[in-house]
Amino acid sequence: MPLEALHLASQYPPVGQGGLGAHVYGLTQALAVHLPVRVVSPTDLSEDPLDPNTALQWGRGLSVTPGAVIHAHNYEVALPALVAKALSAAPLVVTLHLPAPERYRVLERRLLAAADAVIAVSHSLASEYGALGWQMPAPVVIPNGVDEAFYASDPGAARQAGRILFAGRLCPQKGCDLALRAFRELLPTFPALRLRVAGTGAWEQAYRNLARRLGIGDRVHWLGWLAPAALREEYQRCRAFLMPSRFEPFGLSALEAMACGAPVIAAAVGGLPEFITDQETGLLVPQGDPAALAQAVHSLLVDPSRAARLGAAAALHAREFTWARAAEETLRVYRCLPQTAQLPDLSPQSRLRRAAETVRAALDPEPVHP
Numbered sequence: 001m002p003l004e005a006l007h008l009a010s011q012y013p014p015v016g017q018g019g020l021g022a023h024v025y026g027l028t029q030a031l032a033v034h035l036p037v038r039v040v041s042p043t044d045l046s047e048d049p050l051d052p053n054t055a056l057q058w059g060r061g062l063s064v065t066p067g068a069v070i071h072a073h074n075y076e077v078a079l080p081a082l083v084a085k086a087l088s089a090a091p092l093v094v095t096l097h098l099p100a101p102e103r104y105r106v107l108e109r110r111l112l113a114a115a116d117a118v119i120a121v122s123h124s125l126a127s128e129y130g131a132l133g134w135q136m137p138a139p140v141v142i143p144n145g146v147d148e149a150f151y152a153s154d155p156g157a158a159r160q161a162g163r164i165l166f167a168g169r170l171c172p173q174k175g176c177d178l179a180l181r182a183f184r185e186l187l188p189t190f191p192a193l194r195l196r197v198a199g200t201g202a203w204e205q206a207y208r209n210l211a212r213r214l215g216i217g218d219r220v221h222w223l224g225w226l227a228p229a230a231l232r233e234e235y236q237r238c239r240a241f242l243m244p245s246r247f248e249p250f251g252l253s254a255l256e257a258m259a260c261g262a263p264v265i266a267a268a269v270g271g272l273p274e275f276i277t278d279q280e281t282g283l284l285v286p287q288g289d290p291a292a293l294a295q296a297v298h299s300l301l302v303d304p305s306r307a308a309r310l311g312a313a314a315a316l317h318a319r320e321f322t323w324a325r326a327a328e329e330t331l332r333v334y335r336c337l338p339q340t341a342q343l344p345d346l347s348p349q350s351r352l353r354r355a356a357e358t359v360r361a362a363l364d365p366e367p368v369h370p
Contacts (some may be wrong), residue, residue, distance in 0.1 A: 001335050002091070003067035004036045006084070008058070010049055010076035012041035017225060018169065019144075019252040020097050024073055026145055030327035040080075049077045050104070052359050059083025060355050064090050064301065069334055072074050075100040078111035079359055086358040087351055089341035091116040093333060096125055096139065098249050110362050112136035117333050122271030125249040140333055143275065145323035146259045150232065152294070153261035153315050157236040161304075162192040164297060165238035165262070167231060167253050168245075170201030175244035175267065177210055181290035182244070184214045186297055187355050193301075198223045198234055235260035239307065240300050244285070244293050255321055258282065258314035263307045265296045281314045 007028055011021030021041075028037045033119035039117040040047070040058060049055055056081035064070065064087070071093045072081035084090045094115040112118060113135045120139040122124035124248040129139055164183065176197060183195045197207075197220060204222070211217045226234065235241065241257035241264045248270035255275060257264050264282035266272045283299075285292040300307040346354065 002035065002069040002337065004038065004065055004069070005031055005071055005334070006064060006090075007037065007039045007071045007073065008049070008077040008081050008084075009041045011072040011187060012039055013041050015044060020073060020249070022252060023097065023144055026147060026323040027326055027330065030145070030323040031330060033324075034327065034331055044122035049080050050107075051104050052079065052363065055079030055083060055359055056355050059087065059358070060351060063090075064088035066340060068340070069337060071095065072111065072115075075104050075111060078104075078107045079362055082111060082114055082362050083355045083358050084134075085114060086354055087342045087343075087346070088292060091337040091340065093117045093119065093337070095119040095121070095142075096129060097121055099125075099128065106366050107362055109134055109366075116337050118201055119330070119333060121250045122274055124270045124274065126189065134308065137254060140329075142252050142326055142329045142333075143271075143321055144255060145321050145326040146255050146318055148259060148319055150228070150275050150323055151235070151256045151259035151318075153311075154236045157233065159239050160237055161301070162190065162194050163238045163258075164193060164195050164240050164242060165198065165234050166242045167198040167234065167257075169244070170197075170204045170207055172197075172203065173246055173248075174201075175246055175288075176203070176207050178244040178288065178290045178293060179242045180207065180211055180214060180220065181218065182242075182293035182297065183220070185291065185294040186301075187216065187219065189298065190301055194219055194221060196221045196223055196234060196238070198226045198231060200225045201215075218343075231256075232260060235262050236259070238262055240265055240297050242293065242297070243267065243272065244288075244290070245269060245272070246288060251275075254282075255318055258286050258311075259318035260303075261311040261315040263300055263310040264314060265293065265300075266320075275317070276314075277317075280310075281317045282310060 009024040062084045074097045118137045118139045126139040166179045211220045211256045235257045241262040243254045243266040252273040267287045268284040277286040
């Protein structure tokens, strides 16, 4: 069992809000019940751990204590994690949240090769990495959790019949365009329907333009990024929550919505079917099919009692996914780690040289074999 857990993450509230940041916050809060935990993350949006200079500063300044474990969340913190391991020889755990873009795949591969243990947030993601044939420990699957005390049904918050919710980054992965197209198909039958879009992203203007072209611009409410309490209220009041993702390693927003008793309609991709059982705790639709998405929403709008049953079952099922459980499973991974190796004391100049060499080696392109 390590004496301390040092978590490195590119997101942590209030900077860079997203599923990864929510994961790191929830997990580290639960782990802190069992052992000391430190979190190192950007202090503002301009601080990028993928930048070599930032990585050197992070890695050299981490002060990894004897008996600690370094826990890196995703490829974005690969450089400081590799520097910290090179300077301390502490065991390294990597949690996979989302595959790296092509330009960072070599860096991600080197991070995983240096890891002593790898965690994936879903079986789908673990299988994806297993199929790559990379040199890395076999991933241990530990699903995301939800703060069951915060995300819960509110008996005093009545669900509004015409209120449909989409929440997520405004990017192609999350499928906001599919939600907009499905919504247009529903309006002739349900003219009072409104789609509420919670989130921001690089594609926001493109999706606003799409809504206007579809003739639904005045029926879509763009909420922007919402603080957790405001998002929870949206979960509690919507008639249905949509997650039509094109790919989804887990889908934390869907789990949060379920915990709040919202009937969830999600694409049957990635990790979503691992915690949503079709027709029991939610509805699953084919990937990239706005017509099927619209049909699923229609089925709930015409049968409120069925929607209520799905929401109640979802809330009960979501209680199985707690951060306390995730922390206990993470501790089991920690207990199997090797002991910290003993490195000779390094002078400041030697530490700087070793750190710089580590960053340079991690960024070197892989050789092309004939």
